[in-house]
Amino acid sequence: xxxxxxxxxxxxxxxxxxxxxxxxxxxxxxxxxxxxxxxxxxxxxxxxxxxxxxxxxxxxxxxxxxxxxxxxxxxxxxxxxxxxxxxxxxxxxxxxxxxxxxxxxxxxxxxxxxxxxxxxxxxxxxxxxxxxxxxxxxxxxxxxxxxxxxxxxxxxxxxxxxxxxxxxxxxxxxxxxxxxxxxxxxxxxxxxxxxxxxxxxxxxxxxxxxxxxxxxxxxxxxxxxxxxxx
Numbered sequence: 001x002x003x004x005x006x007x008x009x010x011x012x013x014x015x016x017x018x019x020x021x022x023x024x025x026x027x028x029x030x031x032x033x034x035x036x037x038x039x040x041x042x043x044x045x046x047x048x049x050x051x052x053x054x055x056x057x058x059x060x061x062x063x064x065x066x067x068x069x070x071x072x073x074x075x076x077x078x079x080x081x082x083x084x085x086x087x088x089x090x091x092x093x094x095x096x097x098x099x100x101x102x103x104x105x106x107x108x109x110x111x112x113x114x115x116x117x118x119x120x121x122x123x124x125x126x127x128x129x130x131x132x133x134x135x136x137x138x139x140x141x142x143x144x145x146x147x148x149x150x151x152x153x154x155x156x157x158x159x160x161x162x163x164x165x166x167x168x169x170x171x172x173x174x175x176x177x178x179x180x181x182x183x184x185x186x187x188x189x190x191x192x193x194x195x196x197x198x199x200x201x202x203x204x205x206x207x208x209x210x211x212x213x214x215x216x217x218x219x220x221x222x223x224x225x226x227x228x229x230x
Contacts, residue, residue, distance in 0.1 A: 025194040033081065033201035037088035038208065044092025045099060059093035066090060070202060080198045088205060095213065105220045114216035121174075121215070122181055122208050129185035136186035139179050146176045167221045173214030180207045 021030075048055050066087035073080050102110050129136065153169050184203040192200050 020190055021188060021192045021194055021196065021200070025197055026188065026200070029197035030188065030200045030204070033084065033198065034204045034208075036085060037201060037205040040085050040089040041092035041205075041209065044089040045096050046092075047089075048093040048096035049099075053097070055093055056097065059090045063087060063090040063094055070198065077195065077198060084198050084202055087202075091209065095209075098213065098216070102216050102220050110216070110219050114212060114219050117219075118208065118212040118215050121178060122211055125178055125181040126185050126204075129182050130189070133189075134186065135190065136179075136182040137190070139183045143176065143179050143183055146172070146179070150176055163221060166217065170214050170218035170221055174211065174218060177207055177211040177214060181211070 044059070048059070066083050069083040070080055070087060073083065099111060102114070106113075150169070150173055153172070157165065157169060181204075184200075184207055188200045188203070
């Protein structure tokens with residue numbers, strides 16, 4: 001997911017610098033596709049949970065291929081929308097091994113708690129960004145540096161991992177993608193045109209998904225530090 005965030009958030013550039021996106025497009029298209037992406041991701045997770053690990057590798061390959069397709073196919077918005085929905089489905093399949101680890105630590109309730117917390121944080125920050133009208137583009141450099149740092153820390157965690165390190169890494173990830181919510185909402189308001197609703201929905205989906213994964217990891221770390229969940 002982090003590599004996807006890097007590719008979509010910083011490597012792709014808006015291709016229409018005309019009039020800023022209208023509120024009608026934002027609520028009727030961006031938020032609609034964002035909601036659909038969450039639903040299809042949940043469907044993908046259910047499929048993977050039911051069918052087992054056999055679907056993981058094909059989904060992982062498809063996830064990156066579909067993300068590239070969304071980024072490279074610029075003119076046909078209907079086709080991009082299809083690729084985006086398939087991408088979110090594949091990403092839901094890919095995260096299932098991590099979800100299984102979380103359930104092993106805290107039971108099904110940990111997923112509900114993490115999802116609820118993610119929703120509160122994401123929509124709270126989104127509302128603030130939209131309501132305040134502030135330009136958070138100044139966060140770009142900070143977020144870029146933070147993303148690189150979190151990616152490096154993620155690789156380090158494969159070789160060196162301790163409860164304290166995992167907690168710091170999780171908190172850093174939560175703060176990073178909270179910043180991305182503010183940054184992306186601000187950028188969508190100011191720098192995205194009406195025909196970039198798929199780009200906008202993709203950015204918000206990746207923000208939500210990564211925020212959820214880091215919050216879930218934070219909850220897992222808290223459960224382990226307390227000696228397990230009851």
